[in-house]
Amino acid sequence: METAIEVRDLVVQRGARTVLDGFSCAIPRGTVTGLLGPSGSGKTTLMRAIVGVQIIASGTVTVLGHPAGSTPLRSRIGYLTQAPSVYADLTVAENARYFASLYRLDAAAADAAVDAVGLTAARGQLVANLSGGQRSRASLACAIVSRPEVLILDEPTVGQDPVLRDELWDHFRRLAADGTTVLVSSHVMDEANRCDRLLLIRGGALIADDTPAAVKRAAGTDDLDQAFLTLIRRQEEVATA
Numbered sequence: 001m002e003t004a005i006e007v008r009d010l011v012v013q014r015g016a017r018t019v020l021d022g023f024s025c026a027i028p029r030g031t032v033t034g035l036l037g038p039s040g041s042g043k044t045t046l047m048r049a050i051v052g053v054q055i056i057a058s059g060t061v062t063v064l065g066h067p068a069g070s071t072p073l074r075s076r077i078g079y080l081t082q083a084p085s086v087y088a089d090l091t092v093a094e095n096a097r098y099f100a101s102l103y104r105l106d107a108a109a110a111d112a113a114v115d116a117v118g119l120t121a122a123r124g125q126l127v128a129n130l131s132g133g134q135r136s137r138a139s140l141a142c143a144i145v146s147r148p149e150v151l152i153l154d155e156p157t158v159g160q161d162p163v164l165r166d167e168l169w170d171h172f173r174r175l176a177a178d179g180t181t182v183l184v185s186s187h188v189m190d191e192a193n194r195c196d197r198l199l200l201i202r203g204g205a206l207i208a209d210d211t212p213a214a215v216k217r218a219a220g221t222d223d224l225d226q227a228f229l230t231l232i233r234r235q236e237e238v239a240t241a
């Protein structure tokens with residue numbers, strides 16, 4: 001399978017901390033890859049490096065054959081941050097249309113993105129008046145409006161109810177089926193089960209890089225929550241041995 005994102009020996013320092021210390025992974029094109037790990041383990045930092053907005057100390061990050069952050073990637077990569085990145089004084093539709101216009105796309109493309117994130121009924125509402133979950137979906141609409149080939153989503157389903165979460169995941173799966181490479185961070189294990197592959201990261205190191213089934217098999221359990229705990233404890237034992 002073709003590689004969309006390749007990270008080699010990545011070292012990132014933030015403040016006095018080495019957050020990623022020689023991190024490597026390869027993410028296949030047209031898949032949904034879940035990025036999982038405890039809070040503070042380096043997930044957002046890795047995503048920022050892939051998008052090209054993180055200063056790196058050493059190593060390489062290559063996206064669709066180009067160095068991360070380079071000009072040819074600008075319209076080919078979408079990024080949803082944890083903080084909503086929409087204009088509060090514009091409506092949902094106006095935000096989506098503004099982002100569409102940056103890519104010379106028309107209103108129909110913007111409206112399709114709004115529909116895809118389940119905000120059709122709220123399209124005329126000011127973002128300032130939306131709930132937290134709706135605001136996050138408005139940001140997601142803006143991230144997907146240009147139909148990027150690589151989509152980096154930092155906890156896109158936080159604050160969403162189970163029905164909406166399910167619909168968003170259906171949408172991610174459809175995007176991947178159409179060839180989009182989706183990297184999504186999450187703390188929710190039933191979401192992890194819907195990924196093609198999982199990257200488990202802890203303390204800036206890669207603990208597992210495999211399919212959900214193989215991760216469970218390696219840990220000797222059918223439960224992904226339990227599998228991650230087992231793999232994390234194994235890593236702790238190795239580290240303290």
Ligand SMILES: Nc1ncnc2c1ncn2[C@@H]1O[C@H](COP(=O)(O)OP(=O)(O)OP(=O)(O)O)[C@@H](O)[C@H]1O
Pocket residue numbers: 014015016017019037038039040041042043044045046
């Ligand atoms: N701007 C910053 N300056 C200094 N250190 C930072 C900065 N941002 C993050 N860090 C540190 O980098 C480490 C990794 O943070 P990161 O945000 O990548 O973790 P994460 O796995 O995404 O966490 P979460 O699941 O809570 O979002 C943490 O120890 C954090 O304190």
